[in-house]
Amino acid sequence: MTYKTYSEIDPIMLSALEHYSYCPRQCALIHVEQAWDENIYTMRGRHVHETVDIESTHAEGGARRERALPIWSKRLKLVGKADLVEFCDNIPYPVEYKSGKHRKGQHETLQLCAQAICLEEMLNVNVEKGAIYWHASRERKEIIFASSMREHVEVVVAAVHDMIANHYVPPPVNDKRCRDCSLNESCMPAVVGDKERNRRSAREMFVISGGKEV
Numbered sequence: 001m002t003y004k005t006y007s008e009i010d011p012i013m014l015s016a017l018e019h020y021s022y023c024p025r026q027c028a029l030i031h032v033e034q035a036w037d038e039n040i041y042t043m044r045g046r047h048v049h050e051t052v053d054i055e056s057t058h059a060e061g062g063a064r065r066e067r068a069l070p071i072w073s074k075r076l077k078l079v080g081k082a083d084l085v086e087f088c089d090n091i092p093y094p095v096e097y098k099s100g101k102h103r104k105g106q107h108e109t110l111q112l113c114a115q116a117i118c119l120e121e122m123l124n125v126n127v128e129k130g131a132i133y134w135h136a137s138r139e140r141k142e143i144i145f146a147s148s149m150r151e152h153v154e155v156v157v158a159a160v161h162d163m164i165a166n167h168y169v170p171p172p173v174n175d176k177r178c179r180d181c182s183l184n185e186s187c188m189p190a191v192v193g194d195k196e197r198n199r200r201s202a203r204e205m206f207v208i209s210g211g212k213e214v
Contacts, residue, residue, distance in 0.1 A: 014080030018111040028169040071118040092119045094130040101137040
């Protein structure tokens with residue numbers, strides 16, 4: 001795979017990758033339009049991260065634990081903080097904290113893998129695995145950073161950089177993801193979705209069977 005470099009653009013936040021993976025429009029509203037609203041889920045997330053957002057270093061069980069560790073990748077132009085990085089024999093093991101319960105999907109693992117890529121570049125070591133910890137269900141799952149996952153990170157990074165550089169805001173999806181989204185009022189998926197359907201219907205009214213507009 002040919003890896004891209006981003007030499008003349010501003011870095012993006014690591015969190016943008018999870019936002020984009022979950023919903024490109026949500027990512028654009030936050031990182032292009034600078035929109036942000038709170039709901040019960042974002043407040044829960046903020047509460048959980050209060051325990052890991054204070055930079056600290058301490059030893060536990062033979063490992064060094066770094067909380068709120070600033071990380072970055074100059075190659076991919078990424079910046080952010082790792083909730084927790086455990087160092088055993090100087091090999092970093094990133095742990096991402098989530099407020100909810102264990103759920104299926106690649107959105108969280110994508111952000112965790114990007115953290116590993118940053119740590120590899122910063123420390124010149126191989127980071128083969130990390131973990132996600134779900135606060136509500138008290139579950140911790142180890143994630144192996146396979147080559148396919150790393151390639152997917154590269155693809156999403158490129159897509160987010162392109163979206164931000166072009167100030168592009170995708171249309172709303174108006175599906176089950178929208179119900180609990182904190183940006184529902186800013187996004188207005190149902191209203192905008194209805195407008196799009198109305199436009200399509202209007203266009204179809206003026207198209208004859210031969211494919212030409214009346």
